[in-house]
Amino acid sequence: MSRQPLQPPVLPGYTYVRPLGQGGFADVFLFQQDMPRRQVAVKVLHARVHDAAARALGVEADVMAALSAHPSILTVHEASVSGDGRPFMVVEYCPGSLANRYRAEQIPVADVLAVGVQIASAVEAAHRIGMLHRDIKPSNILVTQFGHPVLSDFGVATAVMAGDADDVAMSPPWSAPEVIDRMSSGTVASDVWSLAATVYTLIAQHSPFDESDRRLPPAQLKARILKARYRATGRDDVPAALEEALAGGMRRDPGDRFPSALAFGQALQAVQRDLGLPVTPLEVPTDAWAQASRVTVDDAPRGPVRSHVPVAQRRRGTVTGTLARPPHATPRTIVAWALGAAAAATVTTVLVMTLAGGG
Numbered sequence: 001m002s003r004q005p006l007q008p009p010v011l012p013g014y015t016y017v018r019p020l021g022q023g024g025f026a027d028v029f030l031f032q033q034d035m036p037r038r039q040v041a042v043k044v045l046h047a048r049v050h051d052a053a054a055r056a057l058g059v060e061a062d063v064m065a066a067l068s069a070h071p072s073i074l075t076v077h078e079a080s081v082s083g084d085g086r087p088f089m090v091v092e093y094c095p096g097s098l099a100n101r102y103r104a105e106q107i108p109v110a111d112v113l114a115v116g117v118q119i120a121s122a123v124e125a126a127h128r129i130g131m132l133h134r135d136i137k138p139s140n141i142l143v144t145q146f147g148h149p150v151l152s153d154f155g156v157a158t159a160v161m162a163g164d165a166d167d168v169a170m171s172p173p174w175s176a177p178e179v180i181d182r183m184s185s186g187t188v189a190s191d192v193w194s195l196a197a198t199v200y201t202l203i204a205q206h207s208p209f210d211e212s213d214r215r216l217p218p219a220q221l222k223a224r225i226l227k228a229r230y231r232a233t234g235r236d237d238v239p240a241a242l243e244e245a246l247a248g249g250m251r252r253d254p255g256d257r258f259p260s261a262l263a264f265g266q267a268l269q270a271v272q273r274d275l276g277l278p279v280t281p282l283e284v285p286t287d288a289w290a291q292a293s294r295v296t297v298d299d300a301p302r303g304p305v306r307s308h309v310p311v312a313q314r315r316r317g318t319v320t321g322t323l324a325r326p327p328h329a330t331p332r333t334i335v336a337w338a339l340g341a342a343a344a345a346t347v348t349t350v351l352v353m354t355l356a357g358g359g
Contacts, residue, residue: 028041029042058087061079074151096143097143098139101143110272114280117272120262121281123261124260172225173210176225
């Protein structure tokens with residue numbers, strides 16, 4: 001039995017519209033941002049600000065902010081704490097997900113290949129800043145209002161970074177054998193597996209080790225994943241090269257899989273070339289960007305602080321905005337001082353008029 005969603009928080013500058021979804025750690029609501037005026041999704045943690053989960057949300061916001069420049073990663077706008085003490089994050093509103101689409105229709109192979117390359121480049125970007133996603137699956141690939149797929153929900157990844165690995169819930173239909181077996185909380189190889197399993201699901205309309213017409217009980221599904229015997233998608237329009245690419249991403253031994261998300265994306269590009277389709281670009285960041293965008297976990301206070309600009313101690317005998325008359329001045333130096341003071345006053349007057357919008 002599903003629980004009732006939490007009440008939406010009261011957020012200054014935002015107007016509540018309706019609930020979007022609920023999960024084990026957070027609820028998501030649709031809000032209208034007042035300025036600039038746009039619809040946004042607000043992810044609100046069940047936990048209060050002093051809980052460990054709140055720390056993970058702060059890391060998640062940092063990670064997504066670092067990756068937001070990537071066209072296939074969800075954009076984050078803001079993160080803070082509501083008046084009732086619940087941490088929240090404001091992100092781009094996406095009206096759909098690929099989970100909705102694959103359940104409703106058989107997605108053309110060309111569309112799946114394009115999505116696979118785009119999300120592979122997003123995963124590669126995350127890996128290059130030292131971040132594993134750990135929960136790649138169709139429901140975490142959202143579709144923007146312009147129809148572009150974006151990878152979302154780095155919550156599991158950041159919970160591990162923040163030290164909560166024991167509480168992380170996996171998504172078995174798309175989890176690698178070593179994760180199912182609790183031998184690992186995630187690696188590049190397990191992300192590659194989940195990426196390949198997600199592309200498989202978009203093609204076959206079911207996860208790789210489920211039956212085509214029903215979901216298996218969890219224990220039976222996990223037993224199949226641990227054996228990792230690849231089964232073809234069952235679609236006549238899927239070329240052998242695509243089946244080979246999917247199998248290469250889901251080999252039981254992590255060392256036998258594609259070595260990176262980039263390599264898996266390149267394999268999908270090769271299938272596009274074989275089929276005479278337009279080749280989707282792999283948008284991979286530079287090493288310099290990756291180094292500058294790395295996110296670390298710290299215990300520094302988060303939130304607005306009052307800035308402090310140190311001011312040099314003024315010398316005695318000076319007056320702010322004017323030139324002080326030199327001591328023991330001769331008539332000649334007094335004239336020079338007067339001319340300098342007049343010039344300074346003129347410059348100050350012009351500056352003030354300029355800032356005030358004067359001519």
